[in-house]
Amino acid sequence: MTAALFTALAAEFGPRFSTSQALRDQHGGGEAWHKAAPPDAVIHVHSTEEVASILRQCHAAGVPVIPFGAGTSLEGQLGALKGGISVDLTQMDRVLRVSAQDLDCTVQAGVTREALNTHLRDQGLFFPIDPGANATLGGMAATRASGTNAVRYGTMREVVLSLKVVLPDGQIITTASRARKSSAGYDLTRLFVGSEGTFGIITEVTLRLFGIPQAISAAVCHFDDIDAAVAAATMVTQFGIPVARMELMDRGLIRMVNAASGLSLPEADTLAFEFHGSDAGVAEQAEQVAEIVADCGGKGFEAATDADARNRLWKARHNAWYAVVGTRIGAKGWSSDVCVPVSELAGAVRVARDLLADCPIPAAILGHVGDGNFHVVFALDVTDPAEIAAVKAINAGLVAHAIAVGGTCTGEHGVGTGKIGYLADEYDPAALQLMAALKHAVDPKGIMNPGKILA
Amino acid sequence: MTAALFTALAAEFGPRFSTSQALRDQHGGGEAWHKAAPPDAVIHVHSTEEVASILRQCHAAGVPVIPFGAGTSLEGQLGALKGGISVDLTQMDRVLRVSAQDLDCTVQAGVTREALNTHLRDQGLFFPIDPGANATLGGMAATRASGTNAVRYGTMREVVLSLKVVLPDGQIITTASRARKSSAGYDLTRLFVGSEGTFGIITEVTLRLFGIPQAISAAVCHFDDIDAAVAAATMVTQFGIPVARMELMDRGLIRMVNAASGLSLPEADTLAFEFHGSDAGVAEQAEQVAEIVADCGGKGFEAATDADARNRLWKARHNAWYAVVGTRIGAKGWSSDVCVPVSELAGAVRVARDLLADCPIPAAILGHVGDGNFHVVFALDVTDPAEIAAVKAINAGLVAHAIAVGGTCTGEHGVGTGKIGYLADEYDPAALQLMAALKHAVDPKGIMNPGKILA
CATH class of the missing domain: 3.30.465.10 (Uridine Diphospho-n-acetylenolpyruvylglucosamine Reductase; domain 3)
Structure with a gap:
């Protein structure tokens, strides 16, 4: 069945259908530590109709299909656990x-x-x-x-x-x-x-x-300890100040980001803000945040409207993952992703710090603290089972605490294979059964990205 | 089966289980023109566990269940089309x-x-x-x-x-x-x-x-015609001014609202605004809106921070439905509910005006124009089949145009029984099949509010 399918797809897609080992390897994993599982073939599609043609044929043949975009997922979403075809959508880029x-x-x-x-x-x-x-x-x-x-x-x-x-x-x-x-x-x-x-x-x-807002300004400020930074962030949220961005980076991360991006931010626990609005609105937000930050012991707060400096800051922040992973040759990244009610953020970050206290693996804490979402990013030696076990234990501790205080095991990275085990802690059994019933209703043959989200 | 079920439920819920005709009639319909279909019994519940007990028993017996809140739905969501039990949740009010x-x-x-x-x-x-x-x-x-x-x-x-x-x-x-x-x-x-x-x-x-925002202000302004009012509203949206409310009321509605609520708004096509924010932010928004309104020929714009006047205005707006229906003794209400992309709002309102040109039934146009959502509310004599047919035709015309320009048949009232027929115009057949598959997955026996959303 599969052989006939592959012959048909090869004829239909020509060189855009490929079984090359390199391409399959590249499509079998994301950016994180999870072991890759290469698909049997990769097809680069150009249209919705081409995708429909592939799915009609794979559906008939019962062959799994895994959609592939930039390949940047972090929870093992891309592995072809049961083989099948990776449908690469990157050429549908209009x-x-x-x-x-x-x-x-x-x-x-x-x-x-x-x-x-x-x-x-x-x-x-x-x-x-x-x-x-x-x-x-x-x-x-x-x-x-x-x-x-x-x-x-x-x-x-x-x-x-x-x-x-x-x-x-x-x-x-x-x-x-x-x-x-x-x-x-x-x-x-x-x-x-x-x-x-x-x-x-x-x-x-x-x-x-x-x-694009009429006015944009950014500000960075630093704190003597991470608890004070989280306290300030929590207060900004609770006062309802409509900040566009409010990001936490711990002092370790600042060191790594400085090294990776050529910045010279003070090596301290840091909050970075961006304000969007009218000229008056942005100035007002910055003033209100400055006051809260000062009350919480923050230092060096200064709102800046210079676009270049702002872009450097956020580019460095977006590259934080690569900055952490890059601290160790050959390392792979692992990121936790809990999200908790804002009132529980300080407690959750304290739990993270306690769990990291004796951890010898390079790690940094960063987060979208206005949402109660934060990450611990590790640079992991995946050849060392002890390291994997250690990070797994820390991750489990973070998740257990987050769920206990009304939060979720994943704020934005998804479930993939990495978080499947935690869904049973987060949801009632009947809720998971309902998810399984939905899956069965939409995809009764189970060909779509099998082994993800649900066991 | 049903007799045994009713005996069991009557024993379990005592006087909170009722088959009184008056109560059943009250629970079989919403606020609009749709013919009521009384359930066989009504139960006032006090807890989630009581609801679970009812559903376990009705599920076993295959008896329909219709949840009931304030009874204010507008698309026939509450009719017990296949009999069954209305579960009234109003006493779960903590x-x-x-x-x-x-x-x-x-x-x-x-x-x-x-x-x-x-x-x-x-x-x-x-x-x-x-x-x-x-x-x-x-x-x-x-x-x-x-x-x-x-x-x-x-x-x-x-x-x-x-x-x-x-x-x-x-x-x-x-x-x-x-x-x-x-x-x-x-x-x-x-x-x-x-x-x-x-x-x-x-x-x-x-x-x-x-x-609650630090500052709130409201403003009302009127226009020579409804097109100018819609043009102003569209421009406010497109400029991204973060108004909290922006409501359109046509001149006919203003007359009815004045009569019903004892107000003395000028009888003209009207936009009503509310601004939320800091003192400076609210003043800035009002200034920007005033400029746009003036450019579009709006008159009498004045931002007011007086809470009493503001509350009277919005109370009158919330009661618009009752103001329209109250113009005619014994009438029932019918509201259309299309929602279109904002760029299509002016055209959709023109279609509404054209459709209403020769309509002898009392009607008013009002809408949440910042979202592209507007209503035509009719005061309908439901004993006159010609009136029902006339309003049906107008509603159909509104929906057809909305869907043709990328909009939806219902922005906020739901499908109930009233909009089932239009879903086939709004969605692909495969999308409706998918909805049916979801329904079957979640409620395989079809006991939950049967005959609603899907045919």
């Missing part, structure tokens, strides 16, 4: 439509967030969701990604208006109209956002956009 | 938890939006979602409701953090943690938001809250 009037756009799934923003810049618009990596918008929708701007602009859950999706049997659907809001039946858009390729393949994404 | 630190709360499903805001007021918090009626929060979640503040604060889709739900077989689940964001598996929360009681019964709702 921005199909931008409406400045409606503040929305439609892009093919392979457009990256940076490419979209480059495309938008001269129209005075931007797209705010920004995971560290330059991910594709299809992948970001599939992972329910967020990033540094989520505290102000939301996550992929909020900004996706509609999706074009190829269902497991090859049928093509549009999940919703372009209207800003709708009560027209079940929320198919949110069904696919965060489904990590297990329900079908997203081929087009319709997104909300935002006007 | 606010269970408020966290000012986390800006969230958990309420029982029967708490109304006004009761919640009364409860919150002395903590400096408020809950923004405000359909015209004083609906219950369970009902609002089930309908994916919104209202006048959605342009700034989102809809029930955005502000529900988590739900407690009793599944059709009586199992109880919590759909998500309290974390602001999560990528932990399928989005069960958004599965139930907007499912109109067809997937289970929502018994508790965890909601985002917001701090």
